[in-house]
Amino acid sequence: NAGVTQTPKFQVLKTGQSMTLQCAQDMNHNSMYWYRQDPGMGLRLIYYSASEGTTDKGEVPNGYNVSRLNKREFSLRLESAAPSQTSVYFCASRITDTQYFGPGTRLTVL
Amino acid sequence: GNSVTQMEGPVTLSEEAFLTINCTYTATGYPSLFWYVQYPGEGLQLLLKATKADDKGSNKGFEATYRKETTSFHLEKGSVQVSDSAVYFCAPTASGGSNYKLTFGKGTLLTVNP
Numbered sequence: 001n002a003g004v005t006q007t008p009k010f011q012v013l014k015t016g017q018s019m020t021l022q023c024a025q026d027m028n029h030n031s032m033y034w035y036r037q038d039p040g041m042g043l044r045l046i047y048y049s050a051s052e053g054t055t056d057k058g059e060v061p062n063g064y065n066v067s068r069l070n071k072r073e074f075s076l077r078l079e080s081a082a083p084s085q086t087s088v089y090f091c092a093s094r095i096t097d098t099q100y101f102g103p104g105t106r107l108t109v110l
Numbered sequence: 111g112n113s114v115t116q117m118e119g120p121v122t123l124s125e126e127a128f129l130t131i132n133c134t135y136t137a138t139g140y141p142s143l144f145w146y147v148q149y150p151g152e153g154l155q156l157l158l159k160a161t162k163a164d165d166k167g168s169n170k171g172f173e174a175t176y177r178k179e180t181t182s183f184h185l186e187k188g189s190v191q192v193s194d195s196a197v198y199f200c201a202p203t204a205s206g207g208s209n210y211k212l213t214f215g216k217g218t219l220l221t222v223n224p
Contacts (some may be wrong), residue, residue, distance in 0.1 A: 004153070031210065042114075042199060042214040043154070058211070090153055094210055097142055097161070097203065101153030 004102035023091030032074040116215030133200035141202035
């Protein structure tokens with residue numbers, strides 16, 4: 001049982017490049033979330049998916065898109081990366097009131 | 111929406127010292143309250159929770175009591191260990207519904223020295 005997995009662990013992009021962060025969970029959870037963590041800011045919600053086929057904006061959605069590919073997978077796409085998107089990105093899934101987090105992706109945009 | 115004010119860090123303690131990390135919140139309705147912990151290089155994991163007023167959550171020697179009258183959920187531990195060094199996040203959430211979004215505090219870095 002791997003829990004929540006994220007790929008890649010680290011990524012460096014140049015301004016304007018695009019990339020997709022992958023997230024998968026093997027716990028059969030309906031709800032999944034994408035957060036970003038910045039120093040002194042805590043975690044902020046980017047997008048979430050209450051169930052397969054649905055997605056909704058969180059607190060900081062600008063510059064991002066998401067896809068809930070199936071129940072297991074929830075990807076986050078940066079179409080044109082900007083230095084302000086340098087951050088650590090966490091994916092989470094939820095059962096009842098508890099969220100389970102992946103290990104994170106550290107993204108640097110130059 | 112919800113908001114959280116968490117004790118500013120960093121907090122540095124010696125092993126076996128008493129720990130308190132303050133957390134107050136504003137929320138509509140009756141939120142559930144959570145403490146998550148992030149060990150170095152890892153994602154967050156649930157430490158403890160309380161779902162209604164006067165409930166006490168506890169885990170690994172940590173405790174926090176849901177105080178509705180003061181809108182607080184302070185984290186305490188009687189005797190910290192080096193292995194407790196981590197970042198601690200307080201987070202209320204709205205009860206019910208299918209979204210269960212969390213509002214995280216900014217986090218408090220705890221360092222415990224031997």
